[in-house]
Amino acid sequence: MKRKMIMRIIGSEQEIITKDLSNSKNDAVLINSISYSREKDENGTPILRLTIDKDWDHSTASIFDAIKNDEKIDITIKYFIEGEEPSIINYNNVIIDRIKSLFCADGFNFDDNLAIRQGKLYELIQVISYN
Known part of the structure; x- marks a missing residue:
């Protein structure tokens, strides 16, 4: 079952x-x-790191459930790059490391995702949690 947030x-x-x-x-x-x-993961893929707030009063319990149960999630990030149309990138089957809060998505390509490295504006627009 998917829960979309x-x-x-x-x-x-x-x-x-x-x-x-x-x-x-x-x-x-x-x-x-x-x-x-x-x-990098076992395949040499760079790992995207998102650090989430550990305060249960401010963060979605579903995310913490996914971390606790070693589940995978999907996230969608919208990038805003000056002079370009906003681009939406989906990361599927994201692995969550409950200790380090690391997210590593299937098919993640470091070279294709320069917006994060360059500190560009972005907007996390959805998370889908599997359970």
């Missing part, structure tokens, strides 16, 4: 994401940062 979370040039207050009650997730980890 729609969020509006805006990232800044400094790669800090803050929660949109309009979603503070229903399935909002507070994400502290988004970046690349220096680590």
Whole structure:
């Protein structure tokens, strides 16, 4: 079964994401940062690192359930690059490491996702949790 959580979370040039207050009650997730980890998975794929708030009062319980149960999730990120149309990138079957809060998506390509590395504006627009 899939649970879809729609969020509006805006990232800044400094790669800090803050929660949109309009979603503070229903399935909002507070994400502290988004970046690349220096680590790679067993296939040599760079790992996308999202650090989530550990405060149960501010973060979606479904995300923590997924971490606890070693489940996978899908996330969708919208990038805003100056002078270009916003691009939406989907990361499917994202692996969550409950200790390090690392997300590694199937088919993730470091070179195709320069927006994160360059600290461009982005918006996390949805998370789908499997259970």
